[in-house]
Amino acid sequence: MGAKKxxxxxxxxxxxxxxxxxxxxxxxxxKDKKLKGQLAVREDLYGKSAKTAAKIEKWLLPSEGGxxxxxxxxxxxxxxxxxxxxxxxxLSSRNQYDIVLPELGPYSLDFTSNGRYMxxxxxxxxxxxxxxxxxxxxxxxxxxxxxxxxxxxHNELFFAAAQKKYPYIYNRDGTELHCLKEHGAVLRLQFxxxxxxxxxxxxxxxxxxxxxxxxxxxxxFRTGLGRTDVMQVNPYNGVVALGHSSGTVTMWKPTSAVxxxxxxxxxxxxxxxxFHPNGHVMATSGRENKIKIWDxxxxxxxxxxxxxxxxxxxxxxxxxxxxxxxxxxxxxxxxGSQNYSSYMTHxxxxxxxxxxxxxxxxxxxxxxxxxxxxSNILIPGSGEPNFDSWVANPxxxxxxxxxxxxxxxxxxxxxxxxxxxxxxVGTVRAPQKKEKPTKKEMEAExxxxxxxxxxxxxxxxxxxxxxxxxxxxxxxxxxxxAKRPFLEQRTQEHEMSRKKQKTNPETEMPKSLQRFxxxxxx
Amino acid sequence: MxxxxxxxxxxxxxxxxxxxxxxxxxxxxPTLRSQExxxxxxxxxxxxxxxxxxxxxxxxxxxxxxxSIKCMAKNPNYLKAIFSGSDDGDIRLWxxxxxxxxxxxxxxxxxxxxxxxxxxxxxxxxxxxxCTVRLWNVxxxxxxxxxxxxxxxxxxxxxxxxxxxxxxxxxxxxxxLFATAGAQVDIWNHNRSQPVNTFDWGSDTTISIRFNxxxxxxxxxxxxDRSITLYDLRMSSPARKVIMRTKTNSIAWNPMEPMNFTAAxxxxxxxxxxxxxxxxxxxxxxxHVSAVMDIDFSPTGREFVTGSYDRTxxxxxxxxxxxREIYHTKRxxxxxxxxxxxxxxxxxSGSDDTNLRLWKAKASEQLGVVLPRERKKHEYLEAVKNRYxxxxxxxxxxxxxxxxxxxxxxxxxxxxxxxxxxxxEQRRKAHSAPGSIVTEPVRKRRIxxxxx
Numbered sequence: 001m002g003a004k005k006x007x008x009x010x011x012x013x014x015x016x017x018x019x020x021x022x023x024x025x026x027x028x029x030x031k032d033k034k035l036k037g038q039l040a041v042r043e044d045l046y047g048k049s050a051k052t053a054a055k056i057e058k059w060l061l062p063s064e065g066g067x068x069x070x071x072x073x074x075x076x077x078x079x080x081x082x083x084x085x086x087x088x089x090x091l092s093s094r095n096q097y098d099i100v101l102p103e104l105g106p107y108s109l110d111f112t113s114n115g116r117y118m119x120x121x122x123x124x125x126x127x128x129x130x131x132x133x134x135x136x137x138x139x140x141x142x143x144x145x146x147x148x149x150x151x152x153x154h155n156e157l158f159f160a161a162a163q164k165k166y167p168y169i170y171n172r173d174g175t176e177l178h179c180l181k182e183h184g185a186v187l188r189l190q191f192x193x194x195x196x197x198x199x200x201x202x203x204x205x206x207x208x209x210x211x212x213x214x215x216x217x218x219x220x221f222r223t224g225l226g227r228t229d230v231m232q233v234n235p236y237n238g239v240v241a242l243g244h245s246s247g248t249v250t251m252w253k254p255t256s257a258v259x260x261x262x263x264x265x266x267x268x269x270x271x272x273x274x275f276h277p278n279g280h281v282m283a284t285s286g287r288e289n290k291i292k293i294w295d296x297x298x299x300x301x302x303x304x305x306x307x308x309x310x311x312x313x314x315x316x317x318x319x320x321x322x323x324x325x326x327x328x329x330x331x332x333x334x335x336g337s338q339n340y341s342s343y344m345t346h347x348x349x350x351x352x353x354x355x356x357x358x359x360x361x362x363x364x365x366x367x368x369x370x371x372x373x374x375s376n377i378l379i380p381g382s383g384e385p386n387f388d389s390w391v392a393n394p395x396x397x398x399x400x401x402x403x404x405x406x407x408x409x410x411x412x413x414x415x416x417x418x419x420x421x422x423x424x425v426g427t428v429r430a431p432q433k434k435e436k437p438t439k440k441e442m443e444a445e446x447x448x449x450x451x452x453x454x455x456x457x458x459x460x461x462x463x464x465x466x467x468x469x470x471x472x473x474x475x476x477x478x479x480x481x482a483k484r485p486f487l488e489q490r491t492q493e494h495e496m497s498r499k500k501q502k503t504n505p506e507t508e509m510p511k512s513l514q515r516f517x518x519x520x521x522x
Numbered sequence: 523m524x525x526x527x528x529x530x531x532x533x534x535x536x537x538x539x540x541x542x543x544x545x546x547x548x549x550x551x552p553t554l555r556s557q558e559x560x561x562x563x564x565x566x567x568x569x570x571x572x573x574x575x576x577x578x579x580x581x582x583x584x585x586x587x588x589x590s591i592k593c594m595a596k597n598p599n600y601l602k603a604i605f606s607g608s609d610d611g612d613i614r615l616w617x618x619x620x621x622x623x624x625x626x627x628x629x630x631x632x633x634x635x636x637x638x639x640x641x642x643x644x645x646x647x648x649x650x651x652x653c654t655v656r657l658w659n660v661x662x663x664x665x666x667x668x669x670x671x672x673x674x675x676x677x678x679x680x681x682x683x684x685x686x687x688x689x690x691x692x693x694x695x696x697x698x699l700f701a702t703a704g705a706q707v708d709i710w711n712h713n714r715s716q717p718v719n720t721f722d723w724g725s726d727t728t729i730s731i732r733f734n735x736x737x738x739x740x741x742x743x744x745x746x747d748r749s750i751t752l753y754d755l756r757m758s759s760p761a762r763k764v765i766m767r768t769k770t771n772s773i774a775w776n777p778m779e780p781m782n783f784t785a786a787x788x789x790x791x792x793x794x795x796x797x798x799x800x801x802x803x804x805x806x807x808x809x810h811v812s813a814v815m816d817i818d819f820s821p822t823g824r825e826f827v828t829g830s831y832d833r834t835x836x837x838x839x840x841x842x843x844x845x846r847e848i849y850h851t852k853r854x855x856x857x858x859x860x861x862x863x864x865x866x867x868x869x870x871s872g873s874d875d876t877n878l879r880l881w882k883a884k885a886s887e888q889l890g891v892v893l894p895r896e897r898k899k900h901e902y903l904e905a906v907k908n909r910y911x912x913x914x915x916x917x918x919x920x921x922x923x924x925x926x927x928x929x930x931x932x933x934x935x936x937x938x939x940x941x942x943x944x945x946x947e948q949r950r951k952a953h954s955a956p957g958s959i960v961t962e963p964v965r966k967r968r969i970x971x972x973x974x
Contacts, residue, residue, distance in 0.1 A: 021552055034841070053550045062534070062547060069524040076523075084525055092527040133532075194557050235556050278553050316553075364527045380527050388549040395535045400544065410568060417560040425559040426910055 015054035020046065022423065065317065066364040066380035068344070077329075077342045081377050088378065094135065095365050098348075098375040101126065106355040107369035108149050112156045113193065114392040115361035115383075119159045120374050121150035127161055129172060132360070133394070141174040148229075151189040153198070153212055154408060155401055160198060162186035167200060169212075182217055183208050187229040192238050194413045197254065199240050201231045207240065209254040209415065218415050219254035230270055234296075236279020238418040243270030249284060254415040261420070263299055265292060274312035274320065281338060283320055285309035291322060293338060302338045305331065313366075315359035315382035319343065321366055323354035328368065330379055346377050362387050362394055446486040453482035566910035569903035570919040572886075579849055579885035581868070584621045584878040587612055591872035593636050593690075594859045599643030600662065601864055606872055607634030613648055615660070618868070618880055627658050627676050636691035638700060645679070645712065647700050649688035655702060656681050657712065682715045684708070690730045696738040699755070703728035707743055709755065721753050723760045732773045734797075736780025742797070744770035748970075750785055752797060763973040764800040766793075772816045776840060778823025784840075786814035786828055790936075792838065793968065801972050803965040807838045809845040811932035816859045820866045820883070827869045827883075829857030832929055835871045837883065848923050849881050 024043050030036040068084070070076045085093040101107075105123025112118075117138075120128045125145050129138040149162040157172045160180075167186045169178040184202040191198055197218060198210045205226050209219040223242060230243035239260065240252045247266040250259040266286025274283045281302070282294045291312070293303040307329060309322035320331040320340060332343035348354070353371040360367055360376070363383045368375045387394060396404070417425055437445070456478060458471060509517055537544055552558070589610040597603050603624070607613045611630030614623045632652040639646050644661040657680040690703040699718070702708050707728055708717035726747040734740040739755040750770055751763045768789040776782045782804065784794045792807040792814055812832035819826045825846070829835050835857055836845040855874035862869055862883070869881045882889070888896070910916045925933070951959045 018552065019550065021558075056548075056550065061549065063528065063530065064526075066527045067524070071523055074523060079523060083523070084527075087523070087525045088527050089529055091531070092529040095527075194561065238557065279556070362528070378527055380525055383528050384549075384551075384554070385528050386549040387547060388551075388554055389546045390548075391554050393547075394530070395532065397544070411561050411564055413557060413560045413564055417557065417563075422557045423559055425557075425563050426913060 012054055012058070015057055016050045019050035019053040061386045063385035065385045066383070068380040077345045079344065081346060084378050084380070092364075092378065095132075095363065095376055096378050097135075099373045101373040104373075106353065106371040107374045108147075108356050109358050109367050109369040109374060110150050110152050110159070111358060111360050111367065112152050113361060114387070114394045114396060115363050116394050116396070117152070117156040118360075118367065119150045119152055120369065121147045121161055123147060125163075127170070127174070129156075129159070129174075132363075138172065139174045141170075143168075148187055149189050151191050151198070153191055154193060154196060155405060158212075160189050160191070162189050162200070167198075178215075180210065182220075183210070187227075188231040190231055190233045190240060192233055192240075192418075193235075193408075194411075195238060195415055195418065196409075196412050197415065199231070199233065199254075201228060201242060203227055207242070207252055211415075213409065213412065219257075221252065221257050223250065223252075223259075225250065228270075230273050232273045232275055234275045234279055234282075235277055236275070237420060237422040238413075239420060241273055241275070241282070243273045243284060245269040247286060249273065249282075251420070253418040255418070261299070263294075265294070266290070271310055272312045274314050276314045276318060277316055278318075281314075281318075283312050283314065285312055285322065291320075293340060295338070303340060305340060307331075311354060311357050313357045313359055315366075315379070316361060316384040317382055319359070319379065319382045321357045321359065321379075323357040323368065326350060326352045326354060326370070328354060328357060328366070328377075330366070330382075332381070344379060348375065359383070361392065442486060442489075446483060449482040449486070450479055453478045562906055563910055563913070563916075565903070566906045566916050567919070569907040570911075570916050572903070573907070574886075574919060574922070576888075577885040579847075579882045580851065581880040581882060582621045583853075584616050584618075584623075584880065585876070586614060586616075586623050587876040587878075589633075590856075590858065590874040590876060591878060592633060592858055594861050594870065594872050594878070595637035595639050595646065596861050596864060597639045597643050597660070598641055598864065604861065604870055604878070605637050605639065605646060605660075606859075606878055607637045607648060607650075608876065609633040611650065611652075613637065613646075613658075616878065618863075618870070621880065625676055627656075627678070629656055629678055629681070630654070632687075635687070635689050636702070638691050638693045640693045640698065640700070640712075641695055647691055647693060649691040649702050651687040653685065653687050654681055654683050655688065655691070655710065680712075680715070682710070684717070689727060692731045692733050692741070694733050694738050695735050701731050701733065701741055703731040703743055707731065707741075707753065719755070719758075721760055723751060723763065724749060730770070730772045732775055732783070734775050734780055734783075735777045736775075740797075742773045742775070742783055744773055744785065750795075750800075752800075762797075762800055764795070765970045765973070767968050767970060771814060774817045774819045774826060776819055776823050776826075777821055782840075784817055784819070784826060786817040787968075788813045789968070790814060790830070791968075792817060792826075792828060793965075794840070801966070801969065802963075803969070805841055805843065806964050806968075807843060807845070809836055809838070809848075810834070811929055811936060815857060818860055818862045820862045821864055822866050825862075825866075825883070827860045827862050829860035829871050829873070831856050832932065833857065833873075833926070834929060835860055835869065835881065837869065847885060848925070850926050850929070851879070852926075853877070854879060 027036050027039055068076055081096060085096050104126040108121045110119045116132055118130045118132055123146060125143045125147055127143060128140040131138055143163060145164040147161050147163050150159060152159045158169060160167050160169045165185055167180045167183050167189060168176055171177055183200045186200040186202045189200050196211055196213050198212050200208050205223045205228060207221045207223055210217050225244040228242055228244050232241050241249055243249050247264055247268055247270060249263050249265050249270060251261040252259050265284045268287040270284055270286055272285050280296050282296055283291055285291045289306060289308045291305040291307050291309050292301050295302050307322055308324045311323045313321045322329045326348040328346045329342060330344040331340040333340045354368055356369040358367045359382055364378055364380050365376050366379045535545060587608040589608045591606050591608045593607045595605040602618050604616050604618060611632060611634055613627040613634055615625040617624050630650040630652060632650050634648055634650045636649045646658040646660045649655045656678045658676060659679045686705045688702045688704040691700060693700040698712050700710050705727055706720055706722040709719040710717050724745055724747055726745050728743045728745045731741060731743045741753050744750050746769060748769050749763050749765045752761045754761045768787055770785040770787050772786040774784055781797050782794060783797060784792050786792050790810045790812060793803040794805040796804050810830040810832055812830055814828050814830045816829045817826055824840050825837055827837050833850060833855055835849040837847040838845050853875060857871050857873045859872040867883055869883050870878055872878045911920050947961060
């Protein structure tokens with residue numbers, strides 16, 4: 001009983017730590033007693049709210065997560081989708097299906113943030129909006145042009161399709177709303193939710209950020225590293241990461257033309273990139289059949305996996321899906337210490353080439369866009385079971401959607417808030433210590449001041465007041481005035497150094513001479 | 523194998539009938555939300571801007587007096603009413619909701635210098651420069667009757683004439699004694715026509731007087747010789763006295779911490795003292811540019827309102843050095859008396875231009891019945907704004923107040939003068955032997971001495 005209680009206490013401690021969101025402030029160094037008292041009360045309140053949130057998580061959440069446990073000698077990665085579908089209830093088995101559309105090219109997918117709607121785009125110009133709850137095709141249109149990528153904007157009403165020459169924005173009914181001419185021939189589109197920014201990378205390697213509320217182009221940067229079609233947004237801090245053919249991964253923000261980070265990750269081109277929802281873990285894969293798991297706080301490799309991956313995606317619970325050819329592997333870290341191992345596998349029919357894998361939010365489903373259409377397979381334990389109605393609600397009504405749109409527009413973040421460490425907003429910058437200028441620098445400054453003093457022109461006085469002797473004295477006075485602050489500073493420094501020197505001699509003198517040391521006047 | 527997949531049935535997560543409320547599910551996990559701090563910052567900025575948009579503090583003016591208003595009194599039992607007395611002897615009872623005079627109390631021949639109501643709300647005591655103290659019956663039943671009177675006036679219950687003009691009056695909190703201030707401090711009983719007791723310490727007139735809300739026998743007075751004196755009724759001699767550099771116009775006790783009082787001084791500052799330790803002020807509240815004429819605490823004890831000769835009304839925090847809010851109007855001239863309403867939502871100011879003005883204590887507050895969700899939203903916005911109010915963008919919006927030009931210029935002038943003094947003091951210190959010149963904190967500097 002005692003050991004059990006200890007375990008549950010440890011669990012609660014971990015949960016409380018998660019809700020505390022970092023360390024408490026150090027109040028020891030504060031001299032202002034009033035402020036110290038107020039901050040101490042605040043810290044107390046934070047502790048209490050974290051404990052309450054941990055208790056709510058333990059007892060009050062409505063749903064439990066999915067799981068897959070192998071019994072006996074069977075292994076989880078040998079279990080096939082058909083056997084899972086047999087064991088699971090009817091509603092969930094409906095989530096597993098294949099849609100075959102062979103003539104319309106490899107498909108790219110995107111889900112809305114609540115996992116309710118999916119947009120699928122086939123290379124040959126087929127755009128389809130599907131309601132995943134009822135498996136209804138809301139609208140299918142044929143744009144008769146190459147479509148390379150599709151991305152939902154803030155809700156299911158708007159999506160952007162990267163077509164042959166420019167990206168277009170469409171309504172849910174298929175009406176073309178905007179043609180974004182400045183972007184050019186876009187290879188990948190990503191939408192930053194909190195900032196309402198549409199990021200795109202085009203054929204010439206130019207990265208563009210456009211604000212979709214006002215249509216303003218916020219940033220337009222030449223990456224300088226050539227054509228690439230590997231682009232992902234880090235949901236934790238809104239930073240866009242590009243993977244290049246030289247093996248470097250660069251991270252960008254809309255307010256600087258120079259990338260924030262440039263890291264050499266693979267010896268060959270980077271084939272895909274994925275971010276963990278907590279923002280600290282990134283997975284990259286290169287052509288040399290390796291997947292590297294990075295810790296983004298230290299920019300170090302945590303793990304290298306021998307696995308070929310043309311496309312990568314992290315689920316809400318931290319499962320990593322890697323797809324290549326017609327084979328998909330799901331990796332999971334069971335111990336929580338970022339040690340990934342194989343969890344499930346899935347091979348599709350031979351000849352199907354996987355284009356994109358994407359986990360569906362808040363469901364245990366993986367969406368696969370491949371060359372013959374798209375499929376959904378069941379991956380137990382991948383989705384977050386408990387949603388928050390104010391963040392993303394899979395059961396949203398149209399009224400709730402409108403309210404949410406207004407609230408998210410009011411909370412729209414300015415593009416300057418995108419930074420590598422998003423917790424820096426609202427903190428105080430440490431005062432920078434001014435370095436003392438060296439002697440040479442001071443002399444140079446003094447010379448410069450004297451030169452400017454010498455160069456001043458005096459007013460031409462008349463009526464006998466313009467004597468040369470007077471002019472000369474005035475000039476000398478101006479030069480001495482320019483010199484004065486430097487000389488004062490020099491004398492001050494001399495005094496300081498002299499005072500410092502004075503304290504030492506007692507220790508330096510030998511014992512027999514101690515009585516001759518100058519005593520300080522008491 | 524054991525397998526379970528997330529499956530949500532629509533019935534559990536949606537409402538049954540259209541009359542039901544929509545169901546809301548919460549998950550407080552931080553990983554579901556990104557960039558929380560930036561979102562909070564944007565909300566704080568928007569909250570500050572909305573606050574300024576909705577800031578409409580002036581509710582209305584009560585017009586009727588024919589001369590400047592010198593004193594006001596609130597009835598502790600009746601929230602809507604306020605009494606005011608003016609320089610031509612006119613005392614009126616106002617109904618703040620309709621901003622009209624309910625009843626007039628004519629009788630004083632000269633200026634009405636002080637008004638106070640007994641704690642049970644039945645007797646109004648007024649004193650004036652015609653050397654009289656008048657007692658009026660203002661219990662609720664009587665007021666309701668007086669509505670039927672054709673001329674809306676009442677007769678005094680008693681008139682007591684005494685030797686010299688009175689300057690202020692205050693009623694004991696839990697008894698039936700009241701005290702008047704004039705050439706000396708007199709303690710009266712309702713039924714006696716002569717004072718029961720007299721205190722006289724010092725040679726100058728006493729100009730204001732206040733009983734302690736917690737300890738009914740203690741009272742504080744301020745006199746023309748720049749002193750603040752504390753008296754105890756149980757002892758026949760006065761208790762303590764502190765002499766400052768300038769005269770104190772008014773005193774108010776903190777109703778929640780009855781050992782502290784705040785004094786409104788002639789040198790544009792308010793000084794908060796602990797009555798047990800008068801050698802040093804607890805806090806100096808600086809923001810007015812001219813003499814502070816009156817001061818009143820909010821019933822919460824957390825804020826107080828001051829009215830000053832520079833035509834503004836300011837609201838301060840009880841422990842804050844600078845004002846939280848300033849109210850001014852082109853039509854409002856020198857403010858001589860202020861009161862905080864008993865429900866802590868309104869502030870009433872009486873000024874030289876014969877009007878009483880009603881202001882909201884919180885300028886952007888929504889009046890009337892506030893629904894629980896609205897209230898929660900207001901509280902959230904207030905909290906998030908307070909969390910980020912030290913950052914430059916938010917601070918600029920929160921601190922911004924329009925000042926009338928004379929006040930703005932006077933404040934700048936005061937600042938330059940004080941800065942100049944400070945600089946000179948610093949230079950004197952720097953050029954003299956270390957330790958020979960000692961600067962006293964402002965809390966002590968304005969006190970000359972304390973006398974037992």
